[in-house]
Amino acid sequence: AQSVSQHNHHVILSEAASLELGCNYSYGGTVNLFWYVQYPGQHLQLLLKYFSGDPLVKGIKGFEAEFIKSKFSFNLRKPSVQWSDTAEYFCAVNDVSSASKIIFGSGTRLSIRP
Amino acid sequence: EPEVTQTPSHQVTQMGQEVILRCVPISNHLYFYWYRQILGQKVEFLVSFYNNEISEKSEIFDDQFSVERPDGSNFTLKIRSTKLEDSAMYFCASSDIPSGELFFGEGSRLTVL
Numbered sequence: 479a480q481s482v483s484q485h486n487h488h489v490i491l492s493e494a495a496s497l498e499l500g501c502n503y504s505y506g507g508t509v510n511l512f513w514y515v516q517y518p519g520q521h522l523q524l525l526l527k528y529f530s531g532d533p534l535v536k537g538i539k540g541f542e543a544e545f546i547k548s549k550f551s552f553n554l555r556k557p558s559v560q561w562s563d564t565a566e567y568f569c570a571v572n573d574v575s576s577a578s579k580i581i582f583g584s585g586t587r588l589s590i591r592p
Numbered sequence: 593e594p595e596v597t598q599t600p601s602h603q604v605t606q607m608g609q610e611v612i613l614r615c616v617p618i619s620n621h622l623y624f625y626w627y628r629q630i631l632g633q634k635v636e637f638l639v640s641f642y643n644n645e646i647s648e649k650s651e652i653f654d655d656q657f658s659v660e661r662p663d664g665s666n667f668t669l670k671i672r673s674t675k676l677e678d679s680a681m682y683f684c685a686s687s688d689i690p691s692g693e694l695f696f697g698e699g700s701r702l703t704v705l
Contacts, residue, residue: 510691514694529691582634584633585634
């Protein structure tokens with residue numbers, strides 16, 4: 479069965495620090511990959527997605543993620559975080575052959591110190 | 593910008609009662625989903641729905657749960673006899689293509705006493 483691992487449960491950074499959140503998945507077939515963000519009190523929103531092509535994808539608000547197939551990873555990065563990036567970040571994976579189910583990781587809570 | 597809407601935003605119910613959570617997906621979307629998030633835990637897949645039938649469901653989605661698209665706009669999740677462990681935030685989502693970006697509603701918080 480598919481699974482998604484986010485090893486960082488809570489990350490605390492100061493403003494302007496660089497960010498990298500890890501995401502690994504367990505499925506060996508063709509996958510679509512997503513990062514969602516949940517700001518306090520709000521619903522889940524898409525940050526970025528990878529379906530095919532350039533493994534380095536850019537999303538909203540300066541976020542990017544790199545798909546490394548050999549490592550089954552899709553880490554999220556941002557060179558300089560802001561206080562407004564405080565949120566919960568979820569990696570999600572969809573097995574293309576099972577079009578109807580997207581599996582989420584357990585989430586990483588990001589706290590930014592002003 | 594079109595959005596997914598969910599009602600109620602918060603429902604408190606007694607154990608054993610039936611609950612219906614309602615969702616209005618984005619109008620041109622064809623794929624519908626329910627997820628839940630128990631406080632402090634991960635977002636868990638419950639069920640996906642396409643063409644008026646369930647496409648896939650998780651082991652959480654047992655006989656106590658059902659989904660329905662009663663008309664052209666609503667998508668409902670019914671819990672027949674709620675248990676304490678059903679307390680969670682329930683998110684509805686829709687997409688226009690399979691495996692595509694999910695658009696989420698703001699969630700319905702269910703508290704079972």
